[in-house]
Amino acid sequence: MKPSAAAAFIRANTAVAAPPLVPELPLYQATEITPIWQATEETLARANLPPPYWAFPWAGGQALARHILDHPGLVAGRQVLDFGAGSGLVAIAASRAGAARATAAEIDPVAAAAIALNAALNDAPVAVESSDVIGSAGDAWEVVLVGDMCYERPLAERLTAWLRRLVAEGATVLLGDPGRTYFPAGGVERLAGYTVPTSRELEDRDSRDGGVWRLLP
Numbered sequence: 001m002k003p004s005a006a007a008a009f010i011r012a013n014t015a016v017a018a019p020p021l022v023p024e025l026p027l028y029q030a031t032e033i034t035p036i037w038q039a040t041e042e043t044l045a046r047a048n049l050p051p052p053y054w055a056f057p058w059a060g061g062q063a064l065a066r067h068i069l070d071h072p073g074l075v076a077g078r079q080v081l082d083f084g085a086g087s088g089l090v091a092i093a094a095s096r097a098g099a100a101r102a103t104a105a106e107i108d109p110v111a112a113a114a115i116a117l118n119a120a121l122n123d124a125p126v127a128v129e130s131s132d133v134i135g136s137a138g139d140a141w142e143v144v145l146v147g148d149m150c151y152e153r154p155l156a157e158r159l160t161a162w163l164r165r166l167v168a169e170g171a172t173v174l175l176g177d178p179g180r181t182y183f184p185a186g187g188v189e190r191l192a193g194y195t196v197p198t199s200r201e202l203e204d205r206d207s208r209d210g211g212v213w214r215l216l217p
């Protein structure tokens with residue numbers, strides 16, 4: 001799907017709304033889960049594209065974005081990567097907090113279009129990296145931010161091993177996570193916790209405890 005078609009799909013199937021924990025950064029969001037999933041089945045699945053993760057600011061990403069905005073010193077003046085950016089919320093927060101450069105790594109081309117739209121909406125410069133960077137040298141990034149990526153075992157294991165290598169080489173890695181199954185059982189330090197309002201449709205509950213963690217080597 002071409003970026004212009006992806007942007008048109010996003011505009012047609014979302015509305016601009018404020019993430020509950022990060023109201024200062026509005027995003028193009030699905031207001032309900034069912035219609036966008038149906039639209040995705042009809043339009044995106046035909047193009048062999050993944051489900052619309054980009055249409056929701058996930059609880060882990062919201063907690064991490066909140067933490068970055070409230071502690072800008074974590075990213076100010078630094079080269080920052082938001083891995084698995086989805087809507088781009090965390091990269092946008094880093095850009096707003098004064099990152100020297102905020103890059104959003106995202107392999108879904110529709111998400112890449114959503115990140116561009118959301119970054120423009122918030123007047124926050126964000127670069128998009130669309131290759132799979134797991135396993136790469138990673139030395140271009142001083143701070144790596146990871147929102148809600150521990151939902152699938154093979155991905156979480158591959159990602160965590162790579163992130164630990166980056167930490168050993170000197171990077172700071174911060175994770176936002178609401179208790180997903182494949183979050184690392186050890187080697188993390190909890191920095192903060194936020195009650196993130198969520199929808200029952202998406203999370204089966206009204207709120208989640210969004211932890212912010214620093215990954216240890």
Ligand SMILES: C[S@@+](CC[C@H](N)C(=O)[O-])C[C@H]1O[C@@H](n2cnc3c(N)ncnc32)[C@H](O)[C@@H]1O
Nearest residue numbers: 053057058061084085086105106107108147148
């Ligand atoms: C649950 S969403 C999290 C989005 C965002 N970080 C947040 O917290 O709202 C997971 C995202 O990771 C992306 N993703 C999965 N594997 C990836 C990879 N190897 N490289 C970059 N992005 C990836 C998916 O396309 C999806 O948009």
